[in-house]
Amino acid sequence: MPGSTPPIDAVPPYERPFARLRATLRRLYHGDSRAALRFQAAALIVDLAIIALFIAQPVLKNTEAFLYVDYSVAAVLAIDIGARMLASRRPWHRLKQPVVLLDLFILITLLLPETLINFGFLRIVRLWSLSKTGRLWQPLRRKGLDEWELPARAVVNLVTFLFLATGFIYTTFFRNDGLEGYLDALYFTVASVTTTGYGDITLDGSWGKLTSIVVMIIGISLFVQLAQAIFKPAKVHFTCPQCGLQRHDTDAVHCKACGHILNIPNDES
Structure with a gap:
């Protein structure tokens, strides 16, 4: 298979330590052994x-320790990105994925x-990227x-948007440093987002009104998505062998996409 990793025995001797490192990382990140599960839990x-x-971040940025924390997080994130690249069987293909590009931008x-x-x-969008990759679930x-x-995905989407919008509004409209x-x-x-009214805090100018409108529209949409996820009938994960619908x-009994007969296991079978 193009881009796949050859067996270690087929690798030239001088490349075998690197190949063993990649194999070890692959087992840790994608394996299901006890050690791999502990490693994945720690990474999460x-x-x-x-x-x-x-x-x-807005509370920490005016403290003396901010840069130390910032660069420490950068080091951890860089190691994680590099390790996942090495663990991938197609590292250059992985580099083109949106969630990886997002991680690089955050870095x-x-x-x-x-x-x-x-x-x-x-940076808070990393929470959304964790949700998209499936590591969170x-x-x-x-x-x-x-x-x-x-x-849970709907909750993560809503929380991500809340803090993303908060960060944008804080950066653009509020000049008070720190927690307040x-x-x-x-x-x-x-x-x-909840359309309950603003009280004594509003955004000035046309740009502020436009921001308020966008936040309300997206927030209501995410609340509707959350309600649908909670109240609509539950779905099961089962890959259709014909079309791949999950x-x-x-x-x-039949796949809604292609009509293929399904044999979904359950507790009574």
């Missing part, structure tokens, strides 16, 4: 800790915090809780 915890730091903002400070709010799938994945200005931006974002009704 690190990812979530990084996202928490991204959320806290650049971490390496150049003073130059790209106005783009720092985009592996624990649910292993425990047989697939039915919770769709509502960030809380004002978060309050305005939640008030816009989500079906729990009692489906």
Whole structure:
């Protein structure tokens, strides 16, 4: 297969240590052994800790430790990106994937915090990229809780948008440094998304009104998506052998996309 990794025995002797490293990383990132599962759980915890730091960035940026934290996160993210590239069987193909390009952009903002400070709010989009890659949902799938994945994805989309919009509004409209200005931006974002009214905090000018409209429209759409994910009938994950459709009704006999007969296993079979 083009781009696949040859067996270690077929690799020239001087390249074998590198090939063994790639094989080890592949087992850790994609394997299902006990050691691999522990490694994947630790990697997920690190990812979530990084996202928490991204959320806290407006509060941390005026502290003496900010640059140390920023560069430390950059080092961890760079190691993770590099390790996943090595673990991939098609590293150059992986480099073209949107979630990887997003990680690289986030890495650049971490390496150049003073130059790209106005783009720092985009770092929270890493939460969305974790959701898209599926790493966030592996624990649910292993425990047989697939039915919770769709509502959880909807919650992640909403949370990502809330903090993305908050970061943009804080950077663009609120000049108060530290926690007070960030809380004002978060309050305005939640008030816009829930359409409950603004109270004493509004955005000035035509650009502010346009921002309010966009936040309200996207926020309402995400709330509708969340409601649909919670209340619509549950789906099961089962790959159709003919067309590849992965989500079906729990009692489906035929694939809705191609009509192929399905044999979905259940607890009673």
